[in-house]
Amino acid sequence: MPALSDVPPSHPRYASLMTREKVVEGVERGITGRNGLIAQGRGEAFDYLIGERTTAAAAEAERAAAAMLLLAERPVLSVNGNAAALVPGEMVSLAKRIGAPLEVNIFYRTEERVRRIADHLRSFGAEEVFGEEPDAAIPGLDHARAKATRGGIFDADVVFVPLEDGDRCEALVRMGKRVITVDLNPLSRTARTSTVTIVDNVVRALPNLISLVEEMAGWDGADLAGILEAYDNTAILRRSVEEVITHLARSFSPLDELSPP
Amino acid sequence: MPALSDVPPSHPRYASLMTREKVVEGVERGITGRNGLIAQGRGEAFDYLIGERTTAAAAEAERAAAAMLLLAERPVLSVNGNAAALVPGEMVSLAKRIGAPLEVNIFYRTEERVRRIADHLRSFGAEEVFGEEPDAAIPGLDHARAKATRGGIFDADVVFVPLEDGDRCEALVRMGKRVITVDLNPLSRTARTSTVTIVDNVVRALPNLISLVEEMAGWDGADLAGILEAYDNTAILRRSVEEVITHLARSFSPLDELSPP
Numbered sequence: 469m470p471a472l473s474d475v476p477p478s479h480p481r482y483a484s485l486m487t488r489e490k491v492v493e494g495v496e497r498g499i500t501g502r503n504g505l506i507a508q509g510r511g512e513a514f515d516y517l518i519g520e521r522t523t524a525a526a527a528e529a530e531r532a533a534a535a536m537l538l539l540a541e542r543p544v545l546s547v548n549g550n551a552a553a554l555v556p557g558e559m560v561s562l563a564k565r566i567g568a569p570l571e572v573n574i575f576y577r578t579e580e581r582v583r584r585i586a587d588h589l590r591s592f593g594a595e596e597v598f599g600e601e602p603d604a605a606i607p608g609l610d611h612a613r614a615k616a617t618r619g620g621i622f623d624a625d626v627v628f629v630p631l632e633d634g635d636r637c638e639a640l641v642r643m644g645k646r647v648i649t650v651d652l653n654p655l656s657r658t659a660r661t662s663t664v665t666i667v668d669n670v671v672r673a674l675p676n677l678i679s680l681v682e683e684m685a686g687w688d689g690a691d692l693a694g695i696l697e698a699y700d701n702t703a704i705l706r707r708s709v710e711e712v713i714t715h716l717a718r719s720f721s722p723l724d725e726l727s728p729p
Numbered sequence: 730m731p732a733l734s735d736v737p738p739s740h741p742r743y744a745s746l747m748t749r750e751k752v753v754e755g756v757e758r759g760i761t762g763r764n765g766l767i768a769q770g771r772g773e774a775f776d777y778l779i780g781e782r783t784t785a786a787a788a789e790a791e792r793a794a795a796a797m798l799l800l801a802e803r804p805v806l807s808v809n810g811n812a813a814a815l816v817p818g819e820m821v822s823l824a825k826r827i828g829a830p831l832e833v834n835i836f837y838r839t840e841e842r843v844r845r846i847a848d849h850l851r852s853f854g855a856e857e858v859f860g861e862e863p864d865a866a867i868p869g870l871d872h873a874r875a876k877a878t879r880g881g882i883f884d885a886d887v888v889f890v891p892l893e894d895g896d897r898c899e900a901l902v903r904m905g906k907r908v909i910t911v912d913l914n915p916l917s918r919t920a921r922t923s924t925v926t927i928v929d930n931v932v933r934a935l936p937n938l939i940s941l942v943e944e945m946a947g948w949d950g951a952d953l954a955g956i957l958e959a960y961d962n963t964a965i966l967r968r969s970v971e972e973v974i975t976h977l978a979r980s981f982s983p984l985d986e987l988s989p990p
């Protein structure tokens with residue numbers, strides 16, 4: 469694919485094309501699988517449908533996620549090829565702020581790609597990166613996808629897994645873990661299964677989470693627990709679907725202004 | 730990316746993953762650009778939102794498209810990297826049934842990829858494939874994207890351009906051509922600009938078009954023209970958006986059945 473500098477800045481989707489370039493670069497660097505390009509496309513479509521902004525529902529989920537991460541005893545941040553391409557520095561920064569390790573966890577596992585992602589995270593200052601030497605298996609997943617690490621995801625009480633596959637998300641929940649995900653499709657199995665579902669673009673969600681964790685770092689445990697008690701993930705998903713419907717309904721007026729062919 | 734045979738048939742999205750494999754194969758064969766994977770992902774998301782079926786609105790647009798192709802004096806079918814990967818045989822079959830040439834027309838143009846797509850179409854029996862030796866320019870587009878062929882798209886009265894970019898679609902319409910597109914996003918510029926917009930997956934739209942063209946081939950010109958006179962693309966787009974809203978609203982009930990975390 470030619471460089472995006474070939475796309476004229478006058479192109480109406482220039483901004484979206486530029487964001488996308490990070491995933492393409494990830495593929496070129498061997499940290500993102502080709503499947504990650506398809507996942508990026510799906511994300512673009514759903515983001516378009518919520519107006520490419522953090523909705524009120526997403527902001528509330530991010531607040532609950534921050535509280536859950538701060539309250540966790542053994543939190544772990546899971547990083548796949550798309551997260552590594554889009555928000556590597558932010559994942560490292562969030563990990564440091566909550567004192568959590570990172571663990572590389574990819575859908576189409578190759579040892580080479582796991583190593584590249586781990587190196588990429590270390591180049592952003594990551595101190596503890598699991599995933600290169602898995603020594604445990606998540607029950608209920610086939611061999612390659614089950615791989616996990618003791619002291620990392622396998623033993624975590626709270627796992628932050630942005631852009632996760634539904635199967636694996638379900639398996640983590642079955643293990644009794646609390647799972648926080650970022651998924652722009654509020655109807656996906658991942659979205660429906662997770663404990664806290666952030667329906668937002670990961671490039672907006674991570675900076676938001678970092679700010680929230682900074683803001684809430686000094687809070688009482690009871691105040692953080694209060695946020696989680698009041699949180700209702702099903703309601704958040706319903707509001708996210710409503711946001712899409714409202715956004716679509718609003719699009720009727722511009723359509724009315726078009727004349728028939 | 731490992732072969733999809735690595736994905737267990739028990740995976741709930743197995744069917745969708747298998748369809749996707751055609752685009753991945755297109756990339757491996759050098760006929761689909763990497764950008765085509767992102768486009769496939771966007772399509773998957775929008776298809777999911779209309780329930781992965783041909784809606785009544787799409788069926789009506791397909792009927793109008795068939796009438797328009799049969800009435801055209803110089804119809805041309807435009808083929809990009811995703812159409813070549815997903816429906817090469819169907820594009821060739823449709824071209825033969827309406828006596829139209831094909832023209833290769835890709836977003837990120839490289840001569841190598843144009844040649845590969847043309848060869849791919851010829852391997853499916855295509856007789857006339859333009860695009861390898863463009864000799865004209867579509868006004869209003871930058872150099873690489875403007876390329877077109879006399880006797881092909883440049884001189885066509887009706888152009889069938891599935892999965893087209895908004896810029897290029899607008900430029901074709903400005904040239905006075907009638908444009909038929911296939912686009913799963915009813916709000917895209919391509920969808921809003923085209924004369925007939927088929928909001929359907931190209932893998933369903935092409936077989937439908939072939940059947941319709943067969944069915945209507947012997948019709949009077951007046952009957953075909955009657956279909957076009959009654960056709961209202963803006964209404965079709967509005968109904969397509971309504972289909973998405975209905976489908977989303979229906980998803981509320983399963984959400985209600987979930988219990989809060």
